[in-house]
Amino acid sequence: xxxxxxxxxxxxxxxxxxxxxxxxxxxxxxxxxxxxxxxxxxxxxxxxxxxxxxxxxxxxxxxxxxxxxxxxxxxxxxxxxxxxxxxxxxxxxxxxxxxxxxxxxxxxxxxxxxxxxxxxxxxxxxxxxxxxxxxxxxxxxxxxxxxxxxxxxxxxxxxxxxxxxxxxxxxxxxxxxxxxxxxxxxxxxxxxxxxxxxxxxxxxxxxxxxxxxxxxxxxxxxxxxxxxxxxxxxxxxxxxxxxxxxxxxxxxxxxxxxxxxxxxxxxxxxxxxxxxxxxxxxxxxxxxxxxxxxxxxxxxxxxxxxxxxxxxxxxxxxxxxxxxxxxxxxxxxxxxxxxxxxxxxxxxxxxxxxxxxxxxxxxxxxxxxxxxxxxxxxxxxxxxxxxxxxxxxxxxxxxxxxxxxxxxxxxx
RNA sequence: CGGGGCAUAGUAUAGUGGUAGUACGAGUGGUUUGGGACCAUUUAGUCUCGGUUCGAUUCCGAGUGCCCCGACCA
Numbered sequence: 001x002x003x004x005x006x007x008x009x010x011x012x013x014x015x016x017x018x019x020x021x022x023x024x025x026x027x028x029x030x031x032x033x034x035x036x037x038x039x040x041x042x043x044x045x046x047x048x049x050x051x052x053x054x055x056x057x058x059x060x061x062x063x064x065x066x067x068x069x070x071x072x073x074x075x076x077x078x079x080x081x082x083x084x085x086x087x088x089x090x091x092x093x094x095x096x097x098x099x100x101x102x103x104x105x106x107x108x109x110x111x112x113x114x115x116x117x118x119x120x121x122x123x124x125x126x127x128x129x130x131x132x133x134x135x136x137x138x139x140x141x142x143x144x145x146x147x148x149x150x151x152x153x154x155x156x157x158x159x160x161x162x163x164x165x166x167x168x169x170x171x172x173x174x175x176x177x178x179x180x181x182x183x184x185x186x187x188x189x190x191x192x193x194x195x196x197x198x199x200x201x202x203x204x205x206x207x208x209x210x211x212x213x214x215x216x217x218x219x220x221x222x223x224x225x226x227x228x229x230x231x232x233x234x235x236x237x238x239x240x241x242x243x244x245x246x247x248x249x250x251x252x253x254x255x256x257x258x259x260x261x262x263x264x265x266x267x268x269x270x271x272x273x274x275x276x277x278x279x280x281x282x283x284x285x286x287x288x289x290x291x292x293x294x295x296x297x298x299x300x301x302x303x304x305x306x307x308x309x310x311x312x313x314x315x316x317x318x319x320x321x322x323x324x325x326x327x328x329x330x331x332x333x334x335x336x337x338x339x340x341x342x343x344x345x346x347x348x349x350x351x352x353x354x355x356x357x358x359x360x361x362x363x364x365x366x367x368x369x370x371x372x373x374x375x376x377x378x379x380x381x382x383x384x385x386x387x388x389x390x391x392x393x394x395x396x397x398x399x400x401x402x403x404x405x406x407x408x409x410x411x412x
Numbered sequence: 413c414g415g416g417g418c419a420u421a422g423u424a425u426a427g428u429g430g431u432a433g434u435a436c437g438a439g440u441g442g443u444u445u446g447g448g449a450c451c452a453u454u455u456a457g458u459c460u461c462g463g464u465u466c467g468a469u470u471c472c473g474a475g476u477g478c479c480c481c482g483a484c485c486a
Contacts, residue, residue, distance in 0.1 A: 012436060012448070013424050017478050037478065091486065110486055144413060144484060152485085220485090265486085293486090331446055361447035368447090379446060389446090 001324070002341075003354040006030075008043050010366050021218060022303035023149025025315050029369050031323075038146025038154035045370065046302070048323035050157075053298045054136050056188050056320055057159050060181045066132045066161055071114050073138055075106045079113050082274050093141040095154075107140035112293060115162050116271040123289065126166055126281050130174060134161035136298070148218060150303040151259065157299060163292040164272075166279065171290045175266060178294045182212055182262050189301060190309060190318035195261065196232035198223050199246060206266035207245070208237065218307040219259035226252050259304050267291040315371030316393050324352040326410060327372035329363045331379030340378055340388065340406065347407045368393070374410070 008030030018024050018034075026032045031046030042050055058068065080086035086106070088094060095107040108114070115133065123129060139158050146154055161178065165171040179197065186195040194215045202208040213223045213232060222235040226248050233242065235255075243250055269288040272278065277289045302321075309316045319325060326344060328351050330337030341353040352372060354363050360379075367375050377389040377398075388406055391398035401409045 009422095009437085011423060015478095016424070017418075019479065034478095085486075093485075112486075141485080145482095147480080329446095357445095359445055359447085359449060361445095361449075364447045366448080377446075381446075 001352055003352055004356050006044060006352075008045065010369055018149065020147075020149040020151065020307075021310065022151060022306040025306050025310055025369075026150065026303070029315055029371070031315075032150060038143060038152070040150050040153060040299075042299075045323040049302050049317065049321050050298055052321040052323075053189065053301050054157075054159065057185055057296055057298065058136075060185050060188075061132075061134050061159070061161055064132065064177050064181045066134045068135060069133055070135050071108070071111045071118070071137055073108045073140070075108050075114065077104045077106065079117060079275075080106065083113055083271060085113070093143060095140045095142050108137070109139055109141050110158075110293075111135070111137065111160060112162065112267070112271045112291075113275065116275045116277050116291070119164055119289070120275065120277045123164060123277065123279055126279055126287075129164055129166045129279060129289065130170055131164040132161060132174065133164075134159060134294075148220070148303075150299050151218070151307075152220070153299070156297055159296045159298060161294040163294070164277070165290045165292075166281070166287070167290060171266065171292055175264065175292055178264060178292070179210065182264070182294070182296070185296065186212060186214070186261065188320050189305065190320065191261070191301075191304065194308065196223065196225055196230065196258070198232040198234055198258075199237060199242070200234040200263070201236050202266070206268070209263060209265045211260050211264075212262035213258035214261050214304050214308065215256045216259050216304065216308050217257050218304075219257045221258045221260050222255060223258045224253035224255055227254070228252065232258075259300070259307070261301055261304055262294075262296040264294045265292060267293055310371070313365075314369030317371045317373060319373045322371070322373050324350045324372050326351045326374045326376055327367045327370065328353045328376045328378065329360075329367060330355055331360050331363070331377060333378050333380055333383055336383055336403075337378035340376070340403065343407055344410065347411060349407070349410045376406070 010030055011028045014024035014028050018027060026046060027034065029045070030043055031049065033041040033043055035041055077086055085091050091109060093109055096104060097107065098104050119131065123131065136157050136159050138155060140155055143152060143154050146152055163171065163174045165174055186192050191214050196213050198211040198213040199208040200211045211234060213221060223232045224235065224238055225232040233246065268290060272289040272291055278286045279289060281287050305317065305321065306315055309318070326349060328337060328341055334355065337355070341351055344351045354367065371393055373393055375391045375393065382388050385400070387400040387402045389398045390401045
């Protein structure tokens with residue numbers, strides 16, 4: 001897209017009332033807009049990143065047999081009373097509202113209840129299982145304190161997958177499959193090397209829940225990492241019993257602040273029993289469905305990438321999520337740059353083309369701030385040499401590629 | 413929810429109990445054009461309500477909003 005048509009504008013300075021790095025950079029670069037504390041809107045560039053992150057997640061969820069759906073945000077009081085999760089003393093982050101006739105409603109904080117009840121209409125036989133269903137849907141949580149930019153908000157999209165299995169063994173298999181899918185997701189997003197499978201306090205149907213924690217000082221969690229095994233545990237379960245259970249030695253652990261970017265829970269029959277989700281086995285006996293839930297916050301991931309991959313000049317997007325792969329700058333060579341834009345775009349390469357009439361310095365500075373993986377400069381020098389300057393955002397030195405080879409260079 | 417801080421133009425800031433200033437941005441004209449270039453000119457602001465006062469953006473009170481620390485975080 002042509003940058004002259006992009007309505008967002010970059011800011012030279014960060015808003016004074018934002019301290020977190022992710023919010024400062026994303027606001028300055030025009031990726032997000034702050035509506036209020038804990039509620040951010042996504043602008044064109046930011047939405048492209050968010051969509052790209054969701055697409056990576058979607059591909060990995062589909063790869064393990066996940067079926068995408070979308071559940072309603074408005075929730076019925078009666079449903080949540082069946083699992084005793086309507087009471088504010090039990091779940092204190094509800095946003096509650098009401099119909100005109102006074103009927104109480106809630107804005108979904110999570111979706112175990114509605115999906116379990118819904119599944120009861122579709123699952124009746126052992127032949128119907130297992131089922132993996134997931135969605136990208138807004139969660140509303142009335143946090144007492146929103147903070148850290150887009151890392152902890154009151155309204156956010158979550159990818160939540162729910163697994164429905166026949167028994168514990170099948171659940172364990174599915175659970176392990178999802179764990180591997182999660183590892184692939186974080187690797188594809190450029191966070192694999194600093195994201196750890198982390199044991200955390202569990203629920204009633206398994207000893208532990210598991211989190212995926214990305215090492216960053218911006219995080220609000222504290223984890224202990226065993227580098228040799230690549231495993232970690234949350235400070236909340238750091239005790240001798242757990243260490244013995246996991247076969248870890250205290251002296252090998254290193255403490256790090258981290259961001260919780262994903263989590264997985266074994267739910268057992270916590271929801272299937274009260275909500276009547278059961279199936280008939282081969283003998284015609286009724287059995288409760290065993291469930292698991294698996295969450296990832298795409299916006300929090302976007303913030304995490306901004307936190308851990310950016311540098312002093314601005315954002316740095318991995319190719320897997322960048323709003324555009326190439327940032328093309330015209331420095332007084334609009335005709336040649338325009339041809340280049342057309343050629344690259346026609347070849348299916350996503351290009352943000354800075355066709356604006358501003359100074360070179362401004363274009364460079366903005367390009368660094370926006371953080372596309374590749375920068376291509378077409379200037380007067382290029383007209384003489386027949387080559388465009390090509391530079392990776394993560395590298396200092398630029399190279400040159402002839403105009404004839406440019407398309408194939410980016411098709412590799 | 414407990415504690416602390418802050419609130420002036422689109423953004424960042426200065427200042428004053430008596431006509432609110434600067435930079436960036438934006439508009440216009442012109443000079444520039446490989447790291448946020450320059451000249452001229454224009455544009456736009458004291459969070460809300462109440463109190464004190466001849467007069468409040470400034471002092472006082474309440475409210476609201478935002479940020480930070482803590483608690484909380486199926």
